[in-house]
């Protein structure tokens with residue numbers, strides 16, 4: 474097809490200057506930031522993980538618990554509690570990423586929501602940049618939310634379908650009166666859209682005019698507009714195609730480097746989480762089963778649950794993948810209302826002993842900051 478014919482088929486006004494790509498009328502084609510280009514065509518899962526740093530601590534979480542009450546009857550009598558998060562501790566350094574992986578219902582989002590202080594924890598402590606934010610409310614909480622923000626899996630949930638992209642991006646900025654001059658607000662939107670690899674001309678459009686990957690970029694632009702120090706990314710790529718996942722992950726890494734941001738990156742796909750995390754926590758039924766540097770976790774997984782998860786994750790090299798031994802996880806995840814008495818994993822663990830059924834293993838450093846909660850590994 475000749476260039477002219479091609480242009481008449483597409484809208485010439487939406488040729489992206491950065492991507493030099495033509496956008497179709499029906500769905501705008503996914504544009505690609507040149508700096509993210511290197512991630513294209515390459516499987517994100519074969520890239521090397523990032524090592525831990527020695528930058529200052531920004532987030533310290535101590536023995537965090539979030540138990541939701543289970544009520545019954547008209548009087549809403551409490552008959553139990555969902556132990557969504559049951560004693561989680563970690564430290565995160567500025568500019569680093571903590572990945573949290575685990576099966577559905579393990580409590581990953583609840584950790585994120587507690588750190589964001591969308592929830593007030595049942596017990597434990599959250600220190601952000603030296604300030605105890607566990608129970609702050611009102612104005613203090615408002616100030617805190619200028620520094621921390623969250624991006625979730627479903628951009629439709631955060632992007633109002635009736636709002637133009639510009640207004641969605643500016644919502645937090647306007648609420649917090651961060652930029653009041655109209656021209657400056659427009660410039661900010663243009664900068665944010667460019668940063669996430671979208672054409673600033675798109676700011677007059679509505680969310681439904683974009684592809685899933687682009688909507689996720691818009692929610693990232695919206696999160697970045699308030700100039701946060703910290704972002705909780707909750708399954709932000711889980712609903713996207715693998716190639717688009719790679720673009721978004723690449724974009725998040727580039728933005729992190731440019732702006733010195735700190736992330737909690739929650740995900741199902743271990744191979745994606747590995748790629749951008751300095752440390753990774755494996756969560757099961759409200760607890761961290763293993764927590765260590767990304768490299769160590771994938772090279773030397775010690776907890777039986779981590780070993781099973783890693784063995785189930787596909788390796789993008791078919792020959793190696795076919796030769797691997799798979800550890801099948803049988804049985805259902807027990808209910809967090811009635812977790813097992815001893816080790817949370819004992820109902821599905823092939824190494825479980827009598828001790829495992831009665832004694833809850835503590836998360837112990839087995840050397841070099843590699844933390845594991847398993848009697849068999851720690852021997853204590």
Ligand SMILES: Nc1ncnc2c1ncn2[C@@H]1O[C@H](COP(=O)(O)OP(=O)(O)OP(=O)(O)O)[C@@H](O)[C@H]1O
Pocket residue numbers: 541555556557575576577578579580581582583584809
């Ligand atoms: N507001 C709430 N009230 C009661 N129970 C809740 C509430 N929020 C979460 N839970 C329960 O807490 C547990 C952990 O939920 P959470 O959403 O944190 O898991 P998750 O690891 O993020 O799962 P997924 O991978 O499916 O997103 C689940 O059993 C869930 O049903």
Ligand code: SF4
Pocket residue numbers: 776777778816817818819820822823824825826829834846847848849850
């Ligand atoms: S403590 Fe026991 S049940 Fe739990 S993971 Fe280790 S061996 Fe398995």
Ligand SMILES: [Mg+2]
Pocket residue numbers: 581582583707
């Ligand atoms: Mg979740």
